[in-house]
Amino acid sequence: xxxxxxxxxxxxxxxxxxxxxxxxxxxxxxxxxxxxxxxxxxxxxxxxxxxxxxxxxxxxxxxxxxxxxxxxxxxxxxxxxxxxxxxxxxxxxxxxxxxxxxxxxxxxxxxxxxxxxxxxxxxxxxxxxxxxxxxxxxxxxxxxxxxxxxxxxxxxxxxxxxxxxxxxxxxxxxxxxxxxxxxxxxxxxxxxxxxxxxxxxxxxxxxxxxxxxxxxxxxxxxxxxxxxxxxxxxxxxxxxxxxxxxxxxxxxxxxxxxxxxxxxxxxxxxxxxxxxxxxxxxxxxxxxxxxxxxxxxxxxxxxxxxxxxxxxxxxxxxxxxxxxxxxxxxxxxxxxxxxxxxxxxxxxxxxxxxxxxxxxxxxxxxxxxxxxxxxxxxxxxxxxxxxxxxxxxxxxxxxxxxxxxxxxxxxxxxxxxxxxxxxxxxxxxxxxxxxxxxxxxxxxxxxxxxxxxxxxxxxxxxxxxxxxxxxxxxxxxxxxxxxxxx
Amino acid sequence: xxxxxxxxxxxxxxxxxxxxxxxxxxxxxxxxxxxxxxxxxxxxxxxxxxxxxxxxxxxxxxxxxxxxxxxxxxxxxxxxxxxxxxxxxxxxxxxxxxxxxxxxxxxxxxxxxxxxxxxxxxxxxxxxxxxxxxxxxxxxxxxxxxxxxxxxxxxxxxxxxxxxxxxxxxxxxxxxxxxxxxxxxxxxxxxxxxxxxxxxxxxxxxxxxxxxxxxxxxxxxxxxxxxxxxxxxxxxxxxxxxxxxxxxxxxxxxxxxxxxxxxxxxxxxxxxxxxxxxxxxxxxxxxxxxxxxxxxxxxxxxxxxxxxxxxxxxxxxxxxxxxxxxxxxxxxxxxxxxxxxxxxxxxxxxxxxxxxxxxxxxxxxxxxxxxxxxxxxxxxxxxxxxxxxxxxxxxxxxxxxxxxxxxxxxxxxxxxxxxxxxxxxxxxxxxxxxxxxxxxxxxxxxxxxxxxxxxxxxxxxxxx
Numbered sequence: 050x051x052x053x054x055x056x057x058x059x060x061x062x063x064x065x066x067x068x069x070x071x072x073x074x075x076x077x078x079x080x081x082x083x084x085x086x087x088x089x090x091x092x093x094x095x096x097x098x099x100x101x102x103x104x105x106x107x108x109x110x111x112x113x114x115x116x117x118x119x120x121x122x123x124x125x126x127x128x129x130x131x132x133x134x135x136x137x138x139x140x141x142x143x144x145x146x147x148x149x150x151x152x153x154x155x156x157x158x159x160x161x162x163x164x165x166x167x168x169x170x171x172x173x174x175x176x177x178x179x180x181x182x183x184x185x186x187x188x189x190x191x192x193x194x195x196x197x198x199x200x201x202x203x204x205x206x207x208x209x210x211x212x213x214x215x216x217x218x219x220x221x222x223x224x225x226x227x228x229x230x231x232x233x234x235x236x237x238x239x240x241x242x243x244x245x246x247x248x249x250x251x252x253x254x255x256x257x258x259x260x261x262x263x264x265x266x267x268x269x270x271x272x273x274x275x276x277x278x279x280x281x282x283x284x285x286x287x288x289x290x291x292x293x294x295x296x297x298x299x300x301x302x303x304x305x306x307x308x309x310x311x312x313x314x315x316x317x318x319x320x321x322x323x324x325x326x327x328x329x330x331x332x333x334x335x336x337x338x339x340x341x342x343x344x345x346x347x348x349x350x351x352x353x354x355x356x357x358x359x360x361x362x363x364x365x366x367x368x369x370x371x372x373x374x375x376x377x378x379x380x381x382x383x384x385x386x387x388x389x390x391x392x393x394x395x396x397x398x399x400x401x402x403x404x405x406x407x408x409x410x411x412x413x414x415x416x417x418x419x420x421x422x423x424x425x426x427x428x429x430x431x432x433x434x435x436x437x438x439x440x441x442x443x444x445x446x447x448x449x450x451x452x453x454x455x456x457x458x459x460x461x462x463x464x465x466x467x468x469x470x471x472x473x474x475x476x477x478x479x480x481x482x483x484x485x486x487x488x489x490x491x492x493x494x495x496x497x498x499x500x501x502x503x504x505x506x507x508x509x510x511x512x513x514x515x516x517x518x519x520x521x522x523x524x525x526x527x528x529x530x531x532x533x534x535x
Numbered sequence: 536x537x538x539x540x541x542x543x544x545x546x547x548x549x550x551x552x553x554x555x556x557x558x559x560x561x562x563x564x565x566x567x568x569x570x571x572x573x574x575x576x577x578x579x580x581x582x583x584x585x586x587x588x589x590x591x592x593x594x595x596x597x598x599x600x601x602x603x604x605x606x607x608x609x610x611x612x613x614x615x616x617x618x619x620x621x622x623x624x625x626x627x628x629x630x631x632x633x634x635x636x637x638x639x640x641x642x643x644x645x646x647x648x649x650x651x652x653x654x655x656x657x658x659x660x661x662x663x664x665x666x667x668x669x670x671x672x673x674x675x676x677x678x679x680x681x682x683x684x685x686x687x688x689x690x691x692x693x694x695x696x697x698x699x700x701x702x703x704x705x706x707x708x709x710x711x712x713x714x715x716x717x718x719x720x721x722x723x724x725x726x727x728x729x730x731x732x733x734x735x736x737x738x739x740x741x742x743x744x745x746x747x748x749x750x751x752x753x754x755x756x757x758x759x760x761x762x763x764x765x766x767x768x769x770x771x772x773x774x775x776x777x778x779x780x781x782x783x784x785x786x787x788x789x790x791x792x793x794x795x796x797x798x799x800x801x802x803x804x805x806x807x808x809x810x811x812x813x814x815x816x817x818x819x820x821x822x823x824x825x826x827x828x829x830x831x832x833x834x835x836x837x838x839x840x841x842x843x844x845x846x847x848x849x850x851x852x853x854x855x856x857x858x859x860x861x862x863x864x865x866x867x868x869x870x871x872x873x874x875x876x877x878x879x880x881x882x883x884x885x886x887x888x889x890x891x892x893x894x895x896x897x898x899x900x901x902x903x904x905x906x907x908x909x910x911x912x913x914x915x916x917x918x919x920x921x922x923x924x925x926x927x928x929x930x931x932x933x934x935x936x937x938x939x940x941x942x943x944x945x946x947x948x949x950x951x952x953x954x955x956x957x958x959x960x961x962x963x964x965x966x967x968x969x970x971x972x973x974x975x976x977x978x979x980x981x982x983x984x985x986x987x988x989x990x991x992x993x994x995x996x997x998x999x
């Protein structure tokens with residue numbers, strides 16, 4: 050809504066600095082969006098910047114002896130994969146439908162097509178205009194959401210589960226998903242808006258850093274492409290591009306339908322079929338070729354008038370299917386993912402007061418996503434902070450965590466497991482991720498046991514295999530005076 | 536058919552359903568709230584919710600940046616940071632470690648009106664959370680050394696959130712123009728030169744003045760039994776002595792005597808226009824109607840994708856690349872009705888101001904339609920249901936209402952009052968409050984990153 054109240058509410062710790070709990074913050078509407086204080090722009094920025102992270106966080110979950118939701122699954126007649134949790138506590142329904150249709154299916158020339166395709170699904174569909182679609186949803190208090198990252202594009206719905214509201218909402222959603230019209234006039238308008246936004250982003254140190262970082266880490270791999278594209282590629286997007294992309298990537302047999310809430314199994318089966326039966330039945334699978342991602346050490350210093358330097362350090366990290374996943378996840382929790390108690394937080398913020406926000410995370414994607422460390426600090430002390438972070442990382446990789454640190458991390462992750470599945474919105478996130486990445490349906494049941502099994506030696510070995518502190522990409526935007534190389 | 540305007544028949548069904556829903560949400564959502572006040576004045580509010588075996592503890596202090604005075608801005612927030620620095624029984628760093636070891640998440644936040652701390656944990660860990668939170672209510676260790684380090688962290692926070700964020704910078708400057716006297720004129724994070732001057736003694740004074748059971752509300756939500764929570768609260772918080780709370784200074788913002796305009800230049804690409812009108816907040820829950828009408832008005836302008844500002848300015852006229860409106864009906868201090876827009880490429884802030892003013896003129900002249908009202912009511916009701924999915928948010932709503940002084944019961948009353956707002960009332964508040972004499976207009980004037988004026992540099996130079 051309005052940016053007025055951005056400064057009304059301050060958190061002790063930036064949500065940005067806590068990759069692990071970012072999702073929790075967004076779900077809980079805690080620090081970022083208070084009642085009446087909602088700062089949608091900030092939220093949107095976060096979501097954009099961490100769009101890729103969102104997918105990752107769903108996966109960073111856990112379980113043990115704690116009760117986990119019973120996941121039902123089947124294949125719809127359409128060919129779509131369906132995951133469903135039945136829960137009648139609240140009279141509402143959440144549904145999401147995801148496709149392997151993320152920005153990694155773009156090329157340098159067509160960067161932004163995947164994202165624009167997804168963005169324009171609700172710009173007109175099967176006899177409904179853009180305005181009719183939004184009015185229909187608003188009239189019943191339903192919310193249509195969307196997200197796109199490197200791997201996937203998703204459309205989500207939250208509606209009251211009462212038949213009147215539910216049926217209307219699902220009718221609109223099914224048209225949007227299966228019969229989008231991609232009107233030219235709206236494409237022209239949205240291109241102009243996006244280009245204005247991209248130009249604005251080019252002035253923001255965090256966006257500049259992020260773009261340079263993606264390039265430095267992924268090189269020629271399509272993960273390097275900016276999810277929304279860049280000014281030159283967006284200018285070229287045509288309606289035909291969107292239609293072609295849609296027909297190739299939004300197919301019934303690649304669709305993953307997640308359903309959570311107040312409907313029965315029979316109703317859920319009908320919903321899944323309704324949302325996917327009109328999709329293309331083409332069974333051609335579009336896959337990225339698997340590239341070995343390796344980079345050499347690099348450092349870019351980019352001038353910017355900001356008072357702070359924005360520092361990002363990283364390298365290709367791990368794929369979702371990586372056998373080292375749990376060792377890296379638990380290890381990163383100790384290094385910079387565990388909030389106030391992480392090493393980075395303790396050394397950089399608590400002991401030295403060098404930064405408000407400092408964090409590290411892995412983004413597990415189909416192919417290895419990035420490992421990233423980030424912080425902001427005033428220009429004059431940027432080199433001191435950078436050196437400190439490099440030392441912390443080097444020492445962590447050389448020596449691994451201590452037994453005591455490992456125990457504390459396990460206690461936090463395992464003890465906190467119930468918080469990861471305490472709401473419908475969190476559970477549907479897991480359903481979607483488990484389905485999309487072909488993870489075992491017992492994923493939630495196995496999680497805490499897998500965390501428990503991680504040893505110090507495994508963390509050390511896994512980090513040594515994946516992260517070479519001498520082959521990291523470093524980006525410093527708003528570099529200290531006189532040291533820019535760009 | 537889906538998109539046909541609602542017929543009378545449908546409308547009746549809808550209203551009936553909404554009434555049912557209202558009844559449902561009031562009984563099921565509000566019924567399990569229990570309260571008790573301890574002998575030392577600490578009010579304990581419990582929201583039972585047995586969906587998952589988790590709890591949230593929030594402690595809300597009725598002290599925010601509006602209680603600060605000139606020269607000491609930022610102290611409420613700095614103290615919030617210092618609350619993590621340890622006590623005699625729980626040394627530095629231990630608070631967070633113990634919560635983490637129990638599987639918990641924790642944080643804190645400061646606003647203009649209050650400061651709050653929270654932990655989210657498995658239900659078995661409630662005693663631990665209470666033990667730690669009650670300890671730091673009266674045993675905080677404040678040292679000059681830790682204060683010196685932490686205030687630097689806060690300065691970094693200020694640089695990140697405000698100094699390097701053109702829109703926040705504009706909002707900060709704008710507040711100084713909007714409020715002639717009210718302390719809302721100061722940023723929550725504090726002025727940099729105040730942060731530089733604050734000392735550990737300021738933190739001690741603040742802590743001593745405001746951190747007391749009789750200036751706080753404890754909110755526990757989750758899979759608990761209210762009676763057990765009251766017993767635990769008595770055990771951990773009960774022994775803390777109450778403090779003498781001197782009367783608070785209340786500020787009445789003088790009436791604005793004419794339009795105010797300001798420009799903020801900052802490195803950015805897109806200009807922005809913000810228009811804020813002084814508006815009242817809810818004072819008398821059952822008698823007031825204007826704040827509720829203003830809430831509905833904000834919804835009609837910006838409550839959904841098809842609301843007026845997005846529909847007219849962004850989608851149809853394409854004058855703005857984004858447009859919005861907002862209003863808070865509840866606050867300890869005064870409120871604002873705010874409109875904002877970013878011009879499309881080729882359009883100017885003057886174009887979007889004209890367009891926003893045309894929307895206001897339309898509201899004043901023709902009011903709003905029954906269809907629009909109905910849409911906002913449906914959204915309000917649906918969001919009441921959706922909020923049940925977040926334990927944290929439900930606790931937060933209780934804490935806010937208590938801290939603002941309306942009490943948690945206000946939420947249910949306000950819901951009814953919102954449903955009762957008429958189209959005529961919406962038009963009346965538009966006429967009364969959206970007046971130039973009551974308005975501050977701020978413009979963000981984007982500057983090239985090079986620091987050179989725009990006509991000299993196309994923005995390509997990153998040289999220093």
